[in-house]
Amino acid sequence: MATNEQNKQTVLSTLPKDLPLDFLRTSTDQFSKDLIIGTGAFGTVYRGTMPDGQTIAVKKLAENAPLARDKAFTNEVQNIMVLQHQNIVKLVGYCHEGQKKVVQNNGRYIVADVFESLLCYEYLEMGSLQKNLFAEGSICLPWETRFKIIKGICDGLRFLHSIPIIHMDLKPENILLDHTMMPKIADFGLSRLFGQEQTRANTQNVVGSYGYIAPEYLYRGEISTQSDIYSLGLLIIETTTCEKNQPNHNQPSAREFIDKVRETWTDGYIASMYSQCHGNDLQEVKVCIEIGLECVQIDRKKRPSIQNIVGRLNGRSTNRM
Incomplete structure (x- = not known):
């Protein structure tokens, strides 16, 4: 039936x-x-x-x-x-x-x-990741669910970059969840479809969401798959920590939020925050924080590829680039 x-x-x-x-x-x-x-x-x-x-x-x-x-x-x-x-x-x-x-x-x-x-x-009945993580009265989702969401977003982005399509507006509002909490990347209004030989482009018309725009795009108009990796890093950090990146018009970058996470989310802090978790869950949290911080490096060439990220989330040890 x-x-x-x-x-x-x-x-x-x-x-x-x-x-x-x-x-x-x-x-x-x-x-x-x-x-x-x-x-x-x-x-x-x-x-x-x-x-x-x-x-x-x-x-x-x-x-x-x-x-x-x-x-x-x-x-x-x-x-x-x-x-x-x-x-x-x-x-x-x-x-x-x-x-x-x-x-x-x-x-x-x-x-x-x-x-x-x-x-x-x-129609995706559970709404956006933003709503599920940060809406007033919402309770931080169980780690198992959040890790599933992170892996799903990364799988979706790997698929996009293989085409290659650059999304250009990855943020919690643009990740929708179905009834099983399966994440789906949405809102392609800013996306760029690149030719197979094209890896970078420049534009003078910078549009997107403050706090999620890669610095090379925000300040120089440079577009590449690494623009998405920067935004993905913030998504991973927010989903892992349940802390909201809250930029403003006076500070369009996420640097203050990133610096705070880098300073606060040490191995000891993770162990205290996830004291009920087993060793494997703790390792997953540490890997997600590590990957997220690598993704938001100012130099785009130092950011990991989406293939590398997916491999590490699946427990495969790979070279960073």
Whole structure:
């Protein structure tokens, strides 16, 4: 007999990829505020209900997103639709539909085509890693669960970098969790798809989340897979310590947070914080802190590769680079 999860996957797989705007309006009760499950620079995410009762997440891209909506939409659709991995959120449909509306232009009213861009994802009931780690009243997840999340994020990033896709906005808000606490990397609005021979790029338009942006990108506009490794290091540190990286506009880097972790999370402190853990769990915590701090080194060439990180998390001793 098929399980509910299998039925859910079958229903989602039968959806047409290009969904009508009116269909998505109906599924979200006309984009009701009561159905908002997340907001960000790129738009608002609503919980949508299919005619058969299945749930999807509908992201309506914002008009004032950091990138032009067409570019963000193209990035996300083209990059995600081809991705099939258990640690990458599944894009099940999209909508890019124009409707004629009366709008004001230079003091005059004109009829223009106004486009709405929407993305439809599998619905992940446990929400974001941010919510599960740091929401008011939340209790730090058991170490076994957090270690599973760290390993899953790393597996997903290894898959992305093999394509190669650079995510460019890894942070707890962009890691979603299913009912088994399986992590899935989401929100590809800033991602870059590189040619196989291309390893680095430069840009003057630096966008992303303060506190997670690699210094070479923040200050020099340099983009590489090592940009993601820096952000991953902060994710690993936050998930391991249950301490929040809280940068501000006056201090866009995470240096203060990193220095505090490096100073505080010594072997002795780890042993006292995890006094109920067995020796193997303690070793896992130490390895995660060690990897996280290596990932956030200022010199990108000194950061470990994602292959190295995955190997070490799986208990294989490898050379750092």
